Amino acid sequence: MTRTAAVVGGGIGGLAAAIGLQAAGWDVVVHERADALPDKGTGLGIWPDALDALDRLGLGARAREVGLAQVNGTIRRPDGSRIGILDVESMREPVHLLTRPELLGLLAEGLKPGVIRFGSNMTDLDTLRAEHDVVVGADGIRSGVRTALLGSRHTLKYAGGVVWRGAAxxxxxxGGETWGRGRKFGITPQSGGTTNFYAVLYGPPELGAHGGLEILPELFGDWHDPVPAVLAAIDPSTVLRHELHYLGPPLPSYVHGNVALLGDAAHAMTPDLGQGACQALIDGLVLAECLAAQEDPRAGLAAYDARRRRPSQRVAAMARRVGGLTAWRWTGLRDLVAKVALKAGPPS
Incomplete structure (x- = not known):
């Protein structure tokens, strides 16, 4: 008998789960409220474990072809002096940089036509649960599925900063990051000769609340090269500004009945480790593998929760700690701690 699954959310984790379930013979539908895949978006670092997940989904070679292999990044102070180096070249495989549209496009290509239903804003969770063997809540940081299941017990918490992201x-x-007092600026190369940037201002959310792009030169314009050049080359149409949040407290389970949560819906984290997309990819793959390995979907869902909840929550906690470190105003102590941490190598 063919099993059926409804995926709410056509983002990275939702599409990864759909590909894996489709390969296992499941009948899958993805409900995506947007009218189409995005054509603009910031860059994403795909780390080795996430590349492994793409390999198991049959998309790894294509991701490596499209992506740009990352070289070592330097952490600096605003005057250009070096705090340390993030040594990614010593890893077993390079981190590959893809834009969000590139990655979503690759994932969408892995699905049969018609699996993704664009413009489908599904809000009736009870109907989906009754009509499908499994429902996957992959609808992002402000997940309606999570809210329908848990109410306000687990909500978004302000992480202490606002961020502007875009392309130049x-x-x-x-790539690299520059850490000032109460602010930081990061850049990563993208394919096609552009550069992804992010600028973070730490403090209460009203800081920079009314500031558009004009505030960035005021905050970062006198920093070392190439920060001023990147600021001057920003494409305004790509820029997003939002507050940084994380999900708290951590969920006691990613599974409720025949519903599984994944990606930001399950463990929304700050972007300080660049792991949000990676963890969503791994979630989607593991969920599909666990369901494929068990005749009883409930057993498969339980296996998914056992395999993914604690590892992904550890990554989310580590991201918060790193974000807290870069926000320290005791810059001498901060830089010393960072030097020691960077010598240990990049997080696995």
Whole structure:
């Protein structure tokens, strides 16, 4: 008998789960409220474990072809002096940089036509649960599925900063971050000769609440090269500004009845480790593998929760700690702690 699954949310984790379930013979539908895949978006670092997940989904070679292999990044102070180096070149495989549209496009290509139903804003969770063997809540940081299941017990918490993200029409040889007092600026190369940037201002959410792009040169314009050049080359149409949040307290389970949560819906985290997309990919793959391995979907869902909840929550907690470190105003102590941590190598 063919099993059926409804995936709410056509983002990275939802599409990964759909591909894996489709390969296992499940009848899958993805409900995505947007009218189409995005054509603009920031860059994503796909770390080795996430590349392994793409390999098992049959998309790893294509991701490596499309993506840009990352070289070592340098952590600096605003005057350009070096705090340390994030040594990604010593890893078993390079981190590959893809834009969100590139990654979503690759994932969508792995699904049969018609699986993704665009413009489908599904809010009736009870109907979905009654009509399908499994429902996957992959609807992002403000997950309606999570709220329908848990109410306000587990909500978004302000992580202490606001961020501007976007792309600049400029080429840089390598990525890195610059840490000032109460603010930081990061850049990563993208394919096509552009550069992804993010600018973080720490403090209460009203800080920079009314500031558009004009506030960025005021905050970062006198920092070391190439920060001023990146600021001057920003494509305004790509820029997003939002507060940084995480999900708290951590969920006691990613599974409720025949519903599984994954990605940001399950463990929304700050972007300080660049692991949000990676963890969503791994969630989607593991969920599909666990369901494929068990005749009883409930057993498969339980296995998914056992395999993914604690590891993904550890990554989310680590991201918060790193974000807290970069926000320290005791910059001398902060830089010393960072030097020691960077010598231990990048997080696995």
């Amino acid at each position: 029409d400029i080429t840089v040889p390598a």
